[in-house]
Structure formats: C-alpha cells, structure tokens
Amino acid sequence: MRHILVPLYAIIIFLVLWELLVWVNDWPNYKMASPSDIWPAFWKFKFLFFQYGWDTLWRTVVGLFIAVLCGVFLGMIMGFSKVLREAIYPLLVGFNAIPKATVVPIIALMFVGQHDLNTVLIAFMISFFPIAVSVSIGLSTLEPEYRDILRSLGASKSLIFWKIALPKTLPEFFGALKVAVTLAFIGTNLMEIVSPHGRGLGALFDSGKTNSDYPLMFAVLIALALLGIGLYYVVVVLEKIFAGWAERSTD
Amino acid sequence: MSLNVKKDAIIIKDVTHTYKTETGLLPVIKNLTMNIPENGFTAVVGPSGCGKSTLTKLISGLLQPDKGEVYLSGEKITTPRPTVGMAFQNPVLLEWRSIIKNVMLPLEIVPNKLNLQQKEQRAKQLLSLVGLEGFEEKRPSELSGGMRQRASLCRALVHKPKVLILDEPFGALDAFTREDLWKVMHNLRKEEPFTGILITHDLRESIFLADEVIVLSGRPASKQFFVKVPKSKTPKLDSLYTSKSIDMLKTLRKQIEIAQSQQEQNK
Numbered sequence: 446m447r448h449i450l451v452p453l454y455a456i457i458i459f460l461v462l463w464e465l466l467v468w469v470n471d472w473p474n475y476k477m478a479s480p481s482d483i484w485p486a487f488w489k490f491k492f493l494f495f496q497y498g499w500d501t502l503w504r505t506v507v508g509l510f511i512a513v514l515c516g517v518f519l520g521m522i523m524g525f526s527k528v529l530r531e532a533i534y535p536l537l538v539g540f541n542a543i544p545k546a547t548v549v550p551i552i553a554l555m556f557v558g559q560h561d562l563n564t565v566l567i568a569f570m571i572s573f574f575p576i577a578v579s580v581s582i583g584l585s586t587l588e589p590e591y592r593d594i595l596r597s598l599g600a601s602k603s604l605i606f607w608k609i610a611l612p613k614t615l616p617e618f619f620g621a622l623k624v625a626v627t628l629a630f631i632g633t634n635l636m637e638i639v640s641p642h643g644r645g646l647g648a649l650f651d652s653g654k655t656n657s658d659y660p661l662m663f664a665v666l667i668a669l670a671l672l673g674i675g676l677y678y679v680v681v682v683l684e685k686i687f688a689g690w691a692e693r694s695t696d
Numbered sequence: 697m698s699l700n701v702k703k704d705a706i707i708i709k710d711v712t713h714t715y716k717t718e719t720g721l722l723p724v725i726k727n728l729t730m731n732i733p734e735n736g737f738t739a740v741v742g743p744s745g746c747g748k749s750t751l752t753k754l755i756s757g758l759l760q761p762d763k764g765e766v767y768l769s770g771e772k773i774t775t776p777r778p779t780v781g782m783a784f785q786n787p788v789l790l791e792w793r794s795i796i797k798n799v800m801l802p803l804e805i806v807p808n809k810l811n812l813q814q815k816e817q818r819a820k821q822l823l824s825l826v827g828l829e830g831f832e833e834k835r836p837s838e839l840s841g842g843m844r845q846r847a848s849l850c851r852a853l854v855h856k857p858k859v860l861i862l863d864e865p866f867g868a869l870d871a872f873t874r875e876d877l878w879k880v881m882h883n884l885r886k887e888e889p890f891t892g893i894l895i896t897h898d899l900r901e902s903i904f905l906a907d908e909v910i911v912l913s914g915r916p917a918s919k920q921f922f923v924k925v926p927k928s929k930t931p932k933l934d935s936l937y938t939s940k941s942i943d944m945l946k947t948l949r950k951q952i953e954i955a956q957s958q959q960e961q962n963k
C-alpha cells in the first residue's frame with residue numbers, strides 16, 4: 446500500500462505547489478499554465494489525445510522493437526567476433542555521435558509525407574546503440590570458464606548461447622532497454638513535431654504552438670510524461686520477470 | 697613405461713603444445729608423458745604459468761596437442777567428451793539457477809535416459825554427500841565460497857564422468873575450509889570411484905588427496921619428478937604431520953624450486 450500512497454502524495458503535493466506558484470505570481474497561461482488549466486484543455490481535445498497518443502505509442506514501440514532486433518543482432522556479431530567488433534564499433538560510435546535532432550529534418554525530407562515510416566525510423570535510429578553495445582559487452586566479457594564448463598561436455602555453440610551467454614547478458618540488456626525506451630520516445634516526438642500534418646502527440650503539441658493554445662501544449666507534455674512512465678514501467682516489469690535474479694544477487 | 701590401455705584411464709603420450717600469440721610462439725608443454733590408472737588420483741604441481749591449466753584443456757579435449765596423443769579409457773581424444781567432469785578455482789555457478797538446477801546442468805547436455813525426477817534425485821544425492829542438504833533451492837550468491845565450491849564439485853560429478861579434472865578447485869578458499877573439502881573429496885571418491893587429476897599449488901593438498909604427485913618442470917612443462925603416495929583407507933589430516941609426510945613435502949618443495957629456477961632461466 447505504501448508503494449502506491451507515497452508516490453501519490455508526492456504527485457498531489459507537486460500539483461498543489463505548481464498551482465500555487467502560478468497563482469502567487471499571477472502568471473498568465475501563456476507564460477505558465479497551471480494544473481487547473483490543463484484538464485479543460487485535455488477535455489476539449491480528448492479524442493485527439495487518445496488517437497494521437499496511440500500513434501505516438503505504436504510508433505515508439507515499433508521503432509524500439511526494430512532497435513531491439515538490430516541491436517541484439519549487431520551486439521551478437523560484435524560479442525562473438527573480435528574482428529567484426531573492431532570493424533563495426535567505430536562506425537557505430539560515429540553514427541551515435543551525430544545528434545539525432547540534425548537527422549530528423551533529413552529523414553523528414555527523404556521520405557516526405559510518410560509520417561509513420563519517418564517516425565519509426567528515427568525512434569529506431571536513436572535507440573539501438575545502447576542495446577548493441579550492452580549485448581556485445583555482455584557476450585564478450587563472458588568468462589571463458591563459463592564456456593568451458595559446457596564445452597568440455599561436448600555442448601554445441603548454440604547450446605552454450607542459450608544456456609549461458611543469453612541469460613548472462615539479460616541484466617545488461619534490460620539496463621540498456623530502459624535507456625533505449627526513453628530515447629525512442631524522444632525520437633518519436635522529435636519527428637512528430639517537425640513533420641507537418643504528421644499526427645501523434647508531437648503534432649498536437651505543434652498545433653498548440655501554432656494556435657497559441659498554451660494550456661494544450663502543457664496538456665500534451667503531461668500526456669507524454671504519462672505515456673513515457675507507462676513505457677518505462679513495462680520494461681521494468683519485463684526485467685523483473687526475465688532478469689529478476691540479477692537484482693537479488695546484488696542485494 | 698607400459699601403455700596398458702585396460703589399466704590406464706588417462707594416457708598422455710609425448711604431448712607437445714605451443715600457443716601462437718601476438719609476440720610469437722610460446723611453447724607451453726614439451727614431450728610430456730604420463731598415465732593415470734583407472735580410479736587413480738594424480739596431483740600435478742609446478743611453477744605458476746608452466747602449463748598446468750593447458751594440460752587440463754588437452755585432457756578434456758578443449759585443446760588439441762600439436763604433437764602426441766591423449767587417450768581416455770583407450771580412446772584417442774580429438775573433441776570434448778561427456779565422460780569428463782571439470783571444476784575450476786572459480787566455481788562458475790549460474791546465478792539465474794538455483795543450486796540444484798546448477799548441479800543438474802550437465803544432465804541437460806550429456807545424452808542420458810534420466811527423467812526430470814531422476815535427475816533431481818541424482819543431484820540431491822550428491823548435494824547431501826557434500827553437506828549441502830537443504831540448500832537445493834538457494835541461489836549461488838546466498839552460499840559461502842566453500843559451499844559454492846562443493847556445489848561445483850557436485851556439478852562436475854553429476855553425470856558420473858569417468859574422469860574428473862580439477863584445476864586448483866580449492867585455491868581460493870581459506871585453510872580450514874580447504875581441509876574440510878579435502879575430506880569431502882575422499883568421501884566422494886569412496887562413494888563413486890572415478891579417475892582424477894588435480895592441479896594444485898598446495899603440496900600438502902597434493903599428498904593428502906593423490907596416490908601420485910607429479911612435478912612439472914618450468915615452461916615448457918615436461919615431467920620432472922614423481923612420487924607415489926601410500927594411502928590408508930581412511931586418511932587423516934594428522935598423517936600430514938608424520939616424519940614420512942614431512943620428508944615427502946621437503947622433497948617436493950626442492951623439486952618445485954628446481955623447476956622455478958629453470959623457468960626463470962628460460963625467460
């Protein structure tokens with residue numbers, strides 16, 4: 446019960462302080478909207494919120510899913526072959542060093558009008574790096590004795606991967622996935638804000654800006670925060686299920 | 697030297713092994729010949745870095761010798777065999793598995809006809825033999841170092857290997873825990889006979905556990921010296937403090953020193 450009540454109180458106190466801050470300073474809502482402005486703004490556009498929220502959600506999840514597939518694949522290649530690691534790693538680092546905000550307009554122009562593709566692509570590009578790195582490090586730092594225990598019994602490479610390498614890498618993988626889910630979400634929103642008529646919560650935010658509807662912009666921020674929290678905790682739950690043992694061993 | 701295939705479970709015949717490293721060739725084992733009779737237990741000692749762990753890999757088939765042959769129960773070894781069990785200084789237990797599931801791991805790999813219940817029974821039987829009854833469902837991190845090493849021994853033996861290869865399994869334990877585990881080893885050998893080779897840095901351990909102690913020369917290692925250790929049916933730690941044992945330890949100590957200085961000179 447405490448796990449729910451304590452955060453709930455914290456949120457309530459935060460909202461009250463926010464409301465007070467705006468009220469005391471007598472800020473107009475284009476400077477800073479207060480919580481009491483936000484609910485009406487949400488209610489006015491509630492259908493758009495759900496429709497666009499769904500767009501943002503599925504684009505993020507699909508982008509993340511592709512990032513997981515590619516990241517795990519690249520990580521496995523780099524983890525198992527030293528030569529390929531030396532070949533791929535500098536490329537990856539270079540690619541990751543490019544601020545993705547600069548890639549957004551390029552992609553947007555490259556596939557003009559294909560909003561779903563653009564958005565998923567950016568979500569993927571921004572989030573696969575930590576996954577690839579964590580998987581490759583997890584696999585390449587596998588102590589040789591772990592392998593030898595199975596290899597000395599005549600186990601095949603794939604059996605060693607399933608029984609030892611994969612489970613041993615899961616904690617690192619989920620650590621990276623927590624970072625990646627946040628990044629993918631940022632990527633989705635960057636693209637949605639930039640793409641004209643692109644739908645998604647980012648587009649709703651942009652239309653709030655165009656129409657000087659500041660409470661709407663704040664309402665979108667809150668909706669994004671809720672969605673982000675939801676995504677993050679889905680990963681946390683998956684981590685508990687598949688790599689809960691790691692938490693116990695570091696207690 | 698007789699090559700009696702029936703009597704000798706492990707035969708190492710004129711084996712030479714060289715690592716290819718970035719700085720050139722590193723000869724590690726040179727013309728090494730040794731046999732271990734069936735159900736015998738041989739300890740191998742030698743200077744650090746002389747090639748003992750390499751020897752265990754050659755016996756288990758993880759490495760192939762450049763020259764010479766290794767036979768297990770008369771069969772030439774070219775690949776790893778399920779008739780081998782191994783334990784290292786690092787117990788390498790898998791944290792995501794309970795202790796009993798760790799011990800059962802080889803049974804998931806080695807072909808066998810046991811069903812799940814029989815596998816569990818087999819693992820339990822071994823765990824109670826080494827004094828880990830009641831710890832079956834614990835995680836490795838919940839056990840002490842000595843207990844983990846006991847579990848690692850159970851895992852090495854669970855599939856009833858003909859040959860047990862131990863590479864400094866007690867090296868990281870404190871002196872008292874180590875002596876406890878020596879007794880555990882004697883128990884295990886009595887309950888289910890196997891042919892054993894033990895790599896160790898502890899001369900007392902070597903004469904307490906083994907029927908024969910082999911001293912390897914400095915790198916590249918070959919057989920420099922060996923001594924048979926007479927064994928009573930129920931070995932006692934006290935027996936390490938008899939004058940006979942002390943003389944033997946002194947002799948071994950001297951041989952190690954010779955090997956060490958030879959390895960220094962070869963550098």
Ligand SMILES: Nc1ncnc2c1ncn2[C@@H]1O[C@H](COP(=O)(O)OP(=O)(O)OP(=O)(O)O)[C@@H](O)[C@H]1O
Pocket residue numbers: 715716717722724743744745746747748749750751
């Ligand atoms: N895979 C490898 N590639 C290249 N050189 C190796 C490899 N493994 C071991 N060596 C080298 O071979 C030599 C013998 O190594 P080995 O591990 O067999 O020694 P050891 O007798 O077990 O040493 P210790 O007593 O310290 O455990 C060492 O000099 C080591 O650096």
Ligand SMILES: [Mg+2]
Pocket residue numbers: 748749750863
């Ligand atoms: Mg060694």
